[in-house]
Amino acid sequence: MGSINTRINMSVIVFADTRGEKVAKSTLETLTYGRKIAAKEGGTVTLVTFGDAPQDRLGALDANKVVVARNIGDADSQQLTRLVADLAGKENAKWIIFTHDDTGKAVAPRVAAKLQAGEVAGAITLPNEQGHIKRNVFSGKAQAWVELKTPLKVVSVLPNSIPVEAASPGASVEEYSGDLGVAKVTVKETRKAGEGIPLPEAEVVVSAGRGMKGPENWGMVEELAKELHAATACSRPVADMDWRPHHEHVGQTGVAIRPNLYIAIGISGAIQHLAGVNGSKVIAVINSDPEAPFFKSADYGIVGDAFEVLPKLIEAAKKLNAER
Amino acid sequence: MKILVLISHVPDTTARIAFTNDNTAYDASGVQFIVNPYDEWYALVRGLELKEAQGGTVTTITVGGAVTEPTIRKALAIGADDAVRVDTEPKDGHDVAAQVAAFAKDKGYDLILAGKETIDHNGSQVGPMVAELLDLPFLSLATKLDVADGKATAERDVRGDVEVVECPLPVVVSCAKGMAEQRIPNMRGIMAARTKPLQVIPAAATEALSTTVKFELPPPKQAVKMIPAEEAGKLIELLHSEAKVI
Ligand SMILES: Cc1cc2nc3c(=O)[nH]c(=O)nc-3n(C[C@H](O)[C@H](O)[C@H](O)COP(=O)(O)OP(=O)(O)OC[C@H]3O[C@@H](n4cnc5c(N)ncnc54)[C@H](O)[C@@H]3O)c2cc1C
Ligand SMILES: Nc1ncnc2c1ncn2[C@@H]1O[C@H](COP(=O)(O)O)[C@@H](O)[C@H]1O
Numbered sequence A: 001m002g003s004i005n006t007r008i009n010m011s012v013i014v015f016a017d018t019r020g021e022k023v024a025k026s027t028l029e030t031l032t033y034g035r036k037i038a039a040k041e042g043g044t045v046t047l048v049t050f051g052d053a054p055q056d057r058l059g060a061l062d063a064n065k066v067v068v069a070r071n072i073g074d075a076d077s078q079q080l081t082r083l084v085a086d087l088a089g090k091e092n093a094k095w096i097i098f099t100h101d102d103t104g105k106a107v108a109p110r111v112a113a114k115l116q117a118g119e120v121a122g123a124i125t126l127p128n129e130q131g132h133i134k135r136n137v138f139s140g141k142a143q144a145w146v147e148l149k150t151p152l153k154v155v156s157v158l159p160n161s162i163p164v165e166a167a168s169p170g171a172s173v174e175e176y177s178g179d180l181g182v183a184k185v186t187v188k189e190t191r192k193a194g195e196g197i198p199l200p201e202a203e204v205v206v207s208a209g210r211g212m213k214g215p216e217n218w219g220m221v222e223e224l225a226k227e228l229h230a231a232t233a234c235s236r237p238v239a240d241m242d243w244r245p246h247h248e249h250v251g252q253t254g255v256a257i258r259p260n261l262y263i264a265i266g267i268s269g270a271i272q273h274l275a276g277v278n279g280s281k282v283i284a285v286i287n288s289d290p291e292a293p294f295f296k297s298a299d300y301g302i303v304g305d306a307f308e309v310l311p312k313l314i315e316a317a318k319k320l321n322a323e324r
Numbered sequence B: 001m002k003i004l005v006l007i008s009h010v011p012d013t014t015a016r017i018a019f020t021n022d023n024t025a026y027d028a029s030g031v032q033f034i035v036n037p038y039d040e041w042y043a044l045v046r047g048l049e050l051k052e053a054q055g056g057t058v059t060t061i062t063v064g065g066a067v068t069e070p071t072i073r074k075a076l077a078i079g080a081d082d083a084v085r086v087d088t089e090p091k092d093g094h095d096v097a098a099q100v101a102a103f104a105k106d107k108g109y110d111l112i113l114a115g116k117e118t119i120d121h122n123g124s125q126v127g128p129m130v131a132e133l134l135d136l137p138f139l140s141l142a143t144k145l146d147v148a149d150g151k152a153t154a155e156r157d158v159r160g161d162v163e164v165v166e167c168p169l170p171v172v173v174s175c176a177k178g179m180a181e182q183r184i185p186n187m188r189g190i191m192a193a194r195t196k197p198l199q200v201i202p203a204a205a206t207e208a209l210s211t212t213v214k215f216e217l218p219p220p221k222q223a224v225k226m227i228p229a230e231e232a233g234k235l236i237e238l239l240h241s242e243a244k245v246i
Helices: A025-041 A055-059 A077-090 A102-115 A215-227 A236-240 A271-277 A293-297 A306-323 B037-054 B066-078 B093-104 B126-133 B187-195 B233-241
Strands: A011-015 A044-050 A065-069 A093-099 A118-123 A133-137 A142-148 A153-157 A172-175 A186-191 A204-208 A231-234 A261-265 A282-287 A300-303 B002-006 B009-011 B033-035 B057-063 B082-087 B111-115 B138-148 B151-158 B161-168 B171-175 B198-202 B210-216
Touching: A011 A025, A011 A077, A011 A102, A025 A044, A025 A093, A025 A153, A044 A077, A055 A065, A055 A172, A077 A093, A077 A102, A077 B126, A077 B138, A093 A102, A102 A118, A102 A153, A102 B093, A102 B126, A102 B138, A118 A133, A118 A142, A118 B093, A118 B210, A204 A215, A215 A231, A215 A306, A231 A236, A261 A306, A282 A293, A282 A306, A282 B233, A300 B233, A306 B233, B002 B037, B002 B093, B002 B126, B009 B066, B033 B037, B033 B066, B037 B057, B037 B066, B037 B111, B037 B138, B037 B171, B057 B066, B057 B093, B066 B082, B066 B187, B066 B198, B082 B093, B093 B126, B111 B126, B126 B138, B126 B171, B138 B161, B151 B171
Parallel strands: A011 A044, A011 A093, A044 A065, A065 A172, A093 A153, A118 A153, A204 A231, A204 A261, A261 A282, A282 A300, B002 B057, B002 B111, B057 B082, B082 B198, B111 B171, B138 B171
Antiparallel strands: A133 A142, A142 B210, A186 B161, B009 B033, B138 B151, B151 B161
16 A cells, blocks of 8 residues: 555544534534634544434534444543543544533543643634634633644633534544443432523523622513523622522632623622623623723613613513514 | 642732733732632632541642742641642643642542632643543532542532532542632631741653743723613614624
């Protein structure tokens, strides 16, 4: 055989979560990221996944190949690290792309450490001309351009940063048969948090603070969220006082989100709150105090009493829904 | 139980963010530094609670120059037994992890606790990297942590659900909100911290796998568009027709 035929092309490994009812938007964003790098550098894309996603869903992904490890979940990051590292070696990977979500945050750094590869955690751009990649630092109050100095590069992509591009489906699907060792971390129980859209994935978020006076007043917040197909969030004191569940707390010490629209009701806009939401594309603020600091970071503002404004917003949202 | 807590030194949450040297370095002049909130409120305090209930020691480790020592003393004042400082300005998250792993590898820690992330670097990298370099399991983003019968049990918020996970010791855990309540150091703690051991050790030789080449500040926001409260419904129309986000 000529050397041309035996030469293995470089590849981009995209690690993605394909579980759930359908493939998540963040997975398609990460896949778009990987495809763009492969197109630029002349390589192929191998999507590595795990769990029980149906064969036809995996085959419809726009990758050259999909490798799926059945029978494992995402609890044991050592197993997933072995999976990704093994395939990165076999496929001559130059890039390994993750989603910067709960699973990616645990596995990407492990893979980088195992393979001694530089990592960009939470990329918000593709590599620029010099190969540098931008990410948020100081809780979104600044950005940094990072250079990866190793031949193999690991990137985890922040959800809602890269627009999904139309895919031309058709991947070959293989089941992984290697040895991933025994899981040391096991899931004992999963408690469903009820319905509603998970906060980190939501494109629209309706959030409220101490200005709502008490937990009994959240009905209006939830109703507006429902009309806008939005997730609900809250400020830290609201979660600390148990008016709302802790997983709804956004900000520097809570969840960091970057939805397309963030509506803040009765939240003052303290710097620690802004740190978790200032990546939102559009911010609308409703506050009775015209001096509330949040207005300085807002695109739209209403100075008014939430108890009078919210019913008007709900009515307008219902009208909009009825018209479309 | 031997517990190691990773403590990082970060600008206060309200600190001004500015850069020097042609936007290549953080301008720390006049900035107050604190223990990273996740490391202090959650990792350290939970470590102390476990020690108080079950016996053992809590050692902190910080990778950084002498400027980090007041921050380390704060962790000692809250109740850690002793502290280690690896004397180097870390090159990147991997460097921090490599230094911690080099120190911890033959010390027999049962639990290694890190914060969920630093509020300046926001990498969420160091915890899982330490776990990998020590070939240990990792419990990520834990909001509750207990230890019994040689096993750690943690709760984590994933995709809006709560997952209860279990793992044999030793294990590395990254700690998030919910795990413990903040502890304010008292006078006795502050006095005791002055004489608690703070060991300074030289850094292991490492190479930078990544570097930050430049910082930038986000572009200033456009002026806010105000809508009168009586016409609040107009906000929904504008969000639909002008901003096109609903
Ligand atoms: C280290 C540290 C970390 C922190 N991390 C976070 C974090 O992650 N997330 C977070 O949110 N906070 C965080 N905080 C707390 C933060 O500093 C603020 O205290 C908090 O965000 C304030 O919450 P709030 O806006 O709901 O309440 P308040 O500051 O009490 O503001 C309530 C607002 O509601 C308005 N209001 C009152 N009545 C009405 C009405 N009828 N209609 C309309 N508006 C009304 C008021 O004008 C006011 O602006 C942190 C603090 C520290 C020190
Ligand atoms: N320089 C450091 N020294 C000690 N621990 C650190 C250091 N930097 C980060 N850590 C730990 O690693 C966690 C995650 O940091 P990061 O990967 O920067 O988000 C922090 O919450 C700390 O517990």
